[in-house]
Amino acid sequence: MPRPFHLGWFVGNSFGVHGWNQPWTGRSARDWAKPDLQIDLARAIERACFDFLMMEDSLFVPDNYGGSTQFYLERALRAPKNDPMPLVSVLAYLTKNLGIVPTISTSFYPPYLLARQVATLDLMSEGRIGCNFVTSTAERAAQNFGMDAHLEHHARYEMAAEFVDVVKQLWGSWEPDAVVMDEERGIFVDPCKVRTVDYKGRFFASRGPLNTARSPQGQPVLMQAGGSPQGRAFAAKHIDVVLAAFNSVPEMKAFRADMRKRVAAEGRDPDSCKVVFMMMPTLGETEQEAKERLQRKLAAKDAAPEVVLAGMSSLTDIDFAQFDLDTPLAELTTNGQQGTLRQFLAQGSTLREIVRNYSHGYDRICGTPDSVASQMIDIIEEVGGDGYIIAGPLNRRYVMEVTEGLVPVLQKRGAVRSAYSHAHFRDNMMEF
Ligand SMILES: Cc1cc2nc3c(=O)[nH]c(=O)nc-3n(C[C@H](O)[C@H](O)[C@H](O)COP(=O)(O)O)c2cc1C
Structure with a gap:
């Protein structure tokens, strides 16, 4: 039997436009502001017993590439994008077992407001909510929230640590048995079991208690994806699930080993x-078909390197339009996504070379469902665990290929779950 592993689905561009001008997308792009595509995704991955659906988010219209919003707006890249939180409540209502994880900015959300929203969603979903905490890296996002410039990278993580501290205390401000609903004594809540937190930190203060009750999970599942030393240190202390994007197995293995060492060092x-x-993964009916599909995807990237560069510009706050594609790059630094920039630049010396080699995650895997399942099982054996977050394009055809083609093979081999063992997302995630 292979080592069992977890599956999540990463909705890049979240509640935004998916598949504009792409084949196999039907009306999805025109209907981008309605929740139907994400509802279909949630139902399909729940049928396939995924542990969770995670929604990316960002809080600005990018203008980093070429110094203008034009490139992004014309192609619907990262804008328009709806707020994911209202969608989370719809998805929670229409599913029974799936974990649902919106992305939350620790730099811009007031902690009390966030703790209350997430506790509400956890109550509504009967214990299936998580948070992907991001520090938000973009200068433009900071300016949308009244700052001239964003906090420095180090300070953002200090703020994130404090944010987690406050929201955890607020979630704990109601004891598990505070709601008694005792009709005879006329008592709904036992007041002795609801307390202030009186938090006073460097960045945040909150009196508490929350004015919604304790949520079923008590502490919703916390995720994060920062790969810098500060990001890893933050994860080791506070986080339940770390998301990572690497395009080679040795890097995955080294990252997981490093995280486990750091987590143990935190006790x-x-x-x-x-x-x-x-x-x-790119799937096909035959190996040959899958290979050809992957080649077409890579060729499309080569033909339009500026799309990759514009994406990278918005993540790193560096205008990549200013550099020649074929001239070796000088050293670059950023106050934006540092881990992402480091990985990007490691792929070659010129931008053309880097774009050709770069992928945000493991994207060269292809084949029939049988062969992709074998490759995924082998990688987990080599890396040691704990799972994957599927991040292919969001269209119904791709969702079906994964959920009705690939996952049944993984299930038959005993590599992924065929049923949910627990009612709460946290318990399912910690099961193996
Ligand atoms: C898989 C993955 C998903 C991410 N999702 C988001 C997101 O939804 N919103 C966001 O602002 N940043 C997102 N990030 C960026 C990270 O939260 C983090 O800011 C970034 O990796 C840089 O952190 P670092 O400077 O510690 O390396 C994601 C990163 C990865 C690898």
Whole structure:
């Protein structure tokens, strides 16, 4: 029997436009503001017993590439994009077992507001909510929230640590048995079991208690994806599930080993912090068909390197339009996504070379469902665990290929779950 592993689905561009001008997308792009595509995704991956659906988010219209919003707006890249939180409540209502994880900015969300929203969603979903905490890296996002410039990278992580501290205390401000609903005594809530938190930190203060009750999970599942030393240190201390994007197995293995060492050094059981890797398999009826589909995808990237560069510009706050594609690059630094920039630049010396080699996750895996399943099982054996977060394009055809083609093979081999063992997302995630 292979080592069992977890599956999540990463909705890049979240509640935004998916598949504009792409084949196999039907009316999805025109209907982008309605929740139907994400509802179909949630139902399909729940049928396939995925542990969770995770929704990316960002809080600005990018203008980093070429110094203008034009490139992004014309192609619907990262804008328009709806707020994922209202969608989370719809998805929670229409599913029974799936974990649902919106992305939350620790730099811009007031902690009380966030703790209350997430507790509400956890109550509504009967214990299936998580948060992907991001520090938000973009200068433009900071300016949307009244700052001239964003906090420095280090300070953002200090703020994130404090944010987690406050929201955890707020979630704990109601004891598990505070709601008694005792009709005879006329008592709904036992007031002795609801307390202030009186938090006063460097960045945040909150009196508490929350004015919604304790949520079923008590502490919703916390995720994060920062790969810098500060990001890893933050994860080791506070986080239940780390998302990571690498395009080679040795890097995955080294990252997971490093995370487990850091988690143990914090006095936690290394198994209490799962690492899941971004994976974008290309599937086909035959090996040949899958190979050709992957080649077409890579050729499309080569033909339009500026799309990759514009994406990278918005993540790193560096205008890549200013550099010649074929001239070796000088050293670059950023106050934006540092881990992402480091990985990007490691792929070659010129931008053309880097774009050709780069992928945000493991995207060169292709084949029939049988062969992709074998490759995924082998990688997990080599890396040691804990799972994947599928991050291919969001269209119904791709969702079906994965959920009705690939996952049944993984299930037959005993590599992924065929049923949910627990009612709460946290318990399912910590099961193996
Ligand atoms: C799989 C994955 C998903 C991410 N999702 C988001 C997201 O939804 N929103 C966001 O602002 N940043 C997102 N990020 C960026 C990270 O949260 C983090 O800011 C970035 O990796 C840089 O962190 P670092 O400077 O510690 O390396 C994601 C990163 C990865 C690898």
